[in-house]
Amino acid sequence: xxxxxxxxxxxxxxxxxxxxxxxxxxxxxxxxxxxxxxxxxxxxxxxxxxxxxxxxxxxxxxxxxxxxxxxxxxxxxxxxxxxxxxxxxxxxxxxxxxxxxxxxxxxxxxxxxxxxxxxxxxxxxxxxxxxxxxxxxxxxxxxxxxxxxxxxxxxxxxxxxxxxxxxxxxxxxxxxxxxxxxxxxxxxxxxxxxxxxxxxxxxxxxxxxxxxxxxxxxxxxxxxxxxxxxxxxxxxxxxxxxxxxxxxxxxxxxxxxxxxxxxxxxxxxxxxxxxxxxxxxxxxxxxxxxxxxxxxxxxxxxxxxxxxxxxxxxxxxxxxxxxxxxxxxxxxxxxxxxxxxxxxxxxxxxxxxxxxxxxxxxxxxxxxxxxxxxxxxxxxxxxxxxxxxxxxxxxxxxxxxxxxxxxxxxxxxxxxxxxxxxxxxxxxxxxxxxxxxxxxxxxxxxxxxxxxxxxxxxxxxxxxxxxxxxxxxxxxxxxxxxxxxxxxxxxxxxxxxxxxxxxxxxxxxxxxxxxxxxxxxxxxxxxxxxxxxxxxxxxxxxxxxxxxxxxxxxxxxxxxxxxxxxxxxxxxxxxxxxxxxxxxxxxxxxxxxxxxxxxxxxxxxxxxxxxxxxxxxxxxxxxxxxxxxxxxxxxxxxxxxxxxxxxxxxxxxxxxxxxxxxxxxxxxxxxxxxxxxxxxxxxxxxxxxxxxxxxxxxxxxxxxxxxxxx
Numbered sequence: 002x003x004x005x006x007x008x009x010x011x012x013x014x015x016x017x018x019x020x021x022x023x024x025x026x027x028x029x030x031x032x033x034x035x036x037x038x039x040x041x042x043x044x045x046x047x048x049x050x051x052x053x054x055x056x057x058x059x060x061x062x063x064x065x066x067x068x069x070x071x072x073x074x075x076x077x078x079x080x081x082x083x084x085x086x087x088x089x090x091x092x093x094x095x096x097x098x099x100x101x102x103x104x105x106x107x108x109x110x111x112x113x114x115x116x117x118x119x120x121x122x123x124x125x126x127x128x129x130x131x132x133x134x135x136x137x138x139x140x141x142x143x144x145x146x147x148x149x150x151x152x153x154x155x156x157x158x159x160x161x162x163x164x165x166x167x168x169x170x171x172x173x174x175x176x177x178x179x180x181x182x183x184x185x186x187x188x189x190x191x192x193x194x195x196x197x198x199x200x201x202x203x204x205x206x207x208x209x210x211x212x213x214x215x216x217x218x219x220x221x222x223x224x225x226x227x228x229x230x231x232x233x234x235x236x237x238x239x240x241x242x243x244x245x246x247x248x249x250x251x252x253x254x255x256x257x258x259x260x261x262x263x264x265x266x267x268x269x270x271x272x273x274x275x276x277x278x279x280x281x282x283x284x285x286x287x288x289x290x291x292x293x294x295x296x297x298x299x300x301x302x303x304x305x306x307x308x309x310x311x312x313x314x315x316x317x318x319x320x321x322x323x324x325x326x327x328x329x330x331x332x333x334x335x336x337x338x339x340x341x342x343x344x345x346x347x348x349x350x351x352x353x354x355x356x357x358x359x360x361x362x363x364x365x366x367x368x369x370x371x372x373x374x375x376x377x378x379x380x381x382x383x384x385x386x387x388x389x390x391x392x393x394x395x396x397x398x399x400x401x402x403x404x405x406x407x408x409x410x411x412x413x414x415x416x417x418x419x420x421x422x423x424x425x426x427x428x429x430x431x432x433x434x435x436x437x438x439x440x441x442x443x444x445x446x447x448x449x450x451x452x453x454x455x456x457x458x459x460x461x462x463x464x465x466x467x468x469x470x471x472x473x474x475x476x477x478x479x480x481x482x483x484x485x486x487x488x489x490x491x492x493x494x495x496x497x498x499x500x501x502x503x504x505x506x507x508x509x510x511x512x513x514x515x516x517x518x519x520x521x522x523x524x525x526x527x528x529x530x531x532x533x534x535x536x537x538x539x540x541x542x543x544x545x546x547x548x549x550x551x552x553x554x555x556x557x558x559x560x561x562x563x564x565x566x567x568x569x570x571x572x573x574x575x576x577x578x579x580x581x582x583x584x585x586x587x588x589x590x591x592x593x594x595x596x597x598x599x600x601x602x603x604x605x606x607x608x609x610x611x612x613x614x615x616x617x618x619x620x621x622x623x624x625x626x627x628x629x630x631x632x633x634x635x636x637x638x639x640x641x642x643x644x645x646x647x648x649x650x651x652x653x654x655x656x657x658x659x660x661x662x663x664x665x666x667x668x669x670x671x672x673x674x675x676x677x678x679x680x681x682x683x684x685x686x687x688x689x690x691x692x693x694x695x696x697x698x699x700x701x702x703x704x705x706x707x708x709x710x711x
Contacts, residue, residue, distance in 0.1 A: 206257020266311030516622025
C-alpha cells in the first residue's frame with residue numbers, strides 16, 4: 002500500500018455517515034482538521050489528540066436499532082487506536098480497543114476512495130454492517146453477522162427503513178415480530194408477512210393458494226386491532242426463545258403444488274416479562290427463497306389453550322396443547338425457572354472470555370437436560386433434545402467444551418430408554434458421529450487417513466441402522482463424495498443412486514441425481530447460460546468453434562484460485578481458440594468480487610445467488626469445489642473432474658492440435674487480457690479452503706457451509 006497519508010478515509014466517514022447519531026464530544030476533538038491526520042500505513046497512534054479519527058469513528062452508530070455492539074465511553078477514547086490497513090485486499094480504517102480487539106472497520110470495497118461498508122464488532126467479532134452497494138455514499142443494505150444473527154435487510158429508497166428481507170431466519174422473524182408489536186409498527190409487521198407475489202411464487206395448487214391468501218389478508222387487516230387489545234407485549238418485554246416442532250416439507254405434487262414447500266407450524270415465541278416467561282403464538286412460518294415469512298396473525302397463548310390446526314400439516318398437530326401447562330400463560334413454575342436460567346446462560350456465553358467458556362457450556366448442557374426431563378413424553382421434548390445436541394456438538398467442535406463429546410455419547414446411550422426417545426435416536430446418533438470425527442481431527446497427532454476411513458465406515462453403519470432418516474441422505478452423500486474424490490466412480494454412482502431413488506423429492510436427492518449426470522458428462526453435449534456478477538448474459542453455446550472450460554468455484558476455495566492461475570495461462574496460450582466461464586457459488590455476489598484480485602479471472606462469472614443450492618449447482622450435483630469441465634469446439638464434454646489437471650491440459654492440447662499456441666515465454670506476460678472477457682472488481686485474499694479430509698459440523702452449527710446453504 003502507498004505510504005502517503007489516507008486522509009480521505011476520515012473525510013468519507015464524516016460525510017458518508019450523515020444519518021448516524023453522533024455522541025456528544027468536545028469541540029476540540031470534532032474541530033480538529035482530519036485531513037493529514039490519518040496515520041501512515043502500519044502506524045498506530047495511541048492518543049486522541051494525535052489520532053482524532055478514533056473519536057470520529059466511535060461517534061457513529063449502526064443505522065438500524067437493536068444492534069448489540071461494543072461501545073466506548075469518551076474518557077476511554079485515548080486507550081483506543083486506529084490503523085489504515087488492507088484486510089483480504091480491501092483497504093480500510095480499523096479502530097482497535099485497549100486490548101487490541103477490533104471495534105469498528107470502515108472499508109472502501111470498490112477503490113473509489115469512499116467508505117461503502119461500516120462494520121461494527123462485539124468481542125472482536127463483526128456483528129453488524131451497513132452497506133452502500135450502489136456506491137452513492139448512502140447505505141442501502143443492512144446485515145447482522147457473526148453472533149448478531151443472519152438478517153440481511155434491503156433499503157431500496159435509502160431512508161433507513163428496511164423495505165424487504167433478503168435473508169432472515171425463523172428465529173429472527175419472531176424477534177422482529179415481537180419488536181413490531183412492542184413499537185406498534187404495522188409496516189414492520191407487514192414486511193414479515195408473505196406478500197401476494199410470494200404466495201404465487203410458492204407454487205401451491207389453486208385452492209391451497211387461495212386459502213393461504215385469505216389467511217394472510219386476515220393477518221394484515223387484524224394487526225392493528227390485535228396490538229390495541231393485547232397486553233402481553235409491553236415496552237419492557239424481551240424475546241427469549243423460539244419454540245416449534247421441526248419444520249416439514251410439502252413435496253411437489255401435493256394438492257397441485259409445483260415446488261417443495263418448507264414450513265413450520267404452530268411456532269411459539271417465548272417472552273420474558275420482568276423474569277416471568279410467557280408465550281406468544283406466532284403460527285405458520287413459510288420459507289420463501291432465503292427468507293422466512295409469516296402467514297398468521299399472532300395471538301396470546303392462555304393456560305391450557307389448544308393449539309390450532311396448522312395450515313400445511315393440520316393432522317400432525319391438531320391435538321397438541323401449548324407447552325407444559327401451569328399458572329402463567331401455560332408455563333409451569335419449573336419451566337419458567339429453567340428458561341430464565343437458560344437465558345442468563347446465553348447472555349453470559351455472548352460476553353465471557355474464552356477461559357470461562359467450558360464451564361458455561363457445561364452449565365448450559367445441564368439446564369437443557371433438565372428441560373428435557375421436564376418435558377419427557379410431550380411434543381416439547383424434541384425441541385429441547387435438539388437444542389441440547391446441537392449446542393453441545395457445536396461447542397465441542399469449536400474446541401470450547403472438552404467434555405462435550407462424552408456428554409453426547411452418554412446422552413445417546415440413555416435416550417432410547419426415555420419416553421419418546423427412540424423417535425429421536427437417528428437425529429442424535431448422526432450428530433454424535435460427526436462431532437466425534439471433528440473432535441478427533443483437532444488432535445495434534447491426528448491420523449487423518451485413518452480418521453477418514455473410520456468416519457466413512459461409521460457413516461455406512463449409520464445408513465444401515467437409520468436408512469429412512471433425513472440425515473441418512475446427507476450421510477450417503479458424504480460417502481458418495483468421498484468415493485468420487487478418491488476416483489472410485491463406480492461406488493460413487495451407486496451411493497448417489499441410493500439417495501436419488503430413496504429421497505427423490507428432497508434437495509439431497511436432486512443433488513445426487515445431478516451428481517450422477519455430472520459423472521456421465523463425457524462425450525455428451527453440454528451448455529451453460531446465466532447472468533454474470535456484473536449483470537451481463539453469457540451462454541456457452543455462443544462460443545461454438547472454440548474450446549470452453551467451465552470452472553465452478555467459491556471465494557473461500559484456495560485450490561480454485563490456484564486453478565485460475567493455470568486457466569489464465571491457457572488463455573494466454575490460446576487467446577482465440579479458448580474461452581473460460583466461471584460459475585461462482587457464493588451466496589453474496591459482492592463476496593465473490595471481493596475475493597478476486599484484479600485480473601485474477603478475466604472471464605465471465607455466472608452467479609445465481611443461492612450458492613450450492615442454485616440450479617446450476619444442484620443440476621450437476623456440485624457438492625464441493627472446484628469442479629472443472631472441458632468442452633470441445635462442437636459443444637461436447639471432453640473431460641470433467643475437480644481440478645484443472647495434467648490430464649485435462651493434455652486433452653485441451655489434443656482438441657486444439659491444429660492450433661499453434663503462443664510460446665510459453667510470451668504467454669507468461671501477455672500484453673492484455675483476451676478480448677471478449679469480463680474483468681472482475683478488485684478484491685482480496687480469501688480464507689483457506691477446507692481440505693476434503695476435514696470433517697463438516699452438522700447443519701445447525703455456525704459454519705461457512707451453513708451460511709452458503711442459507
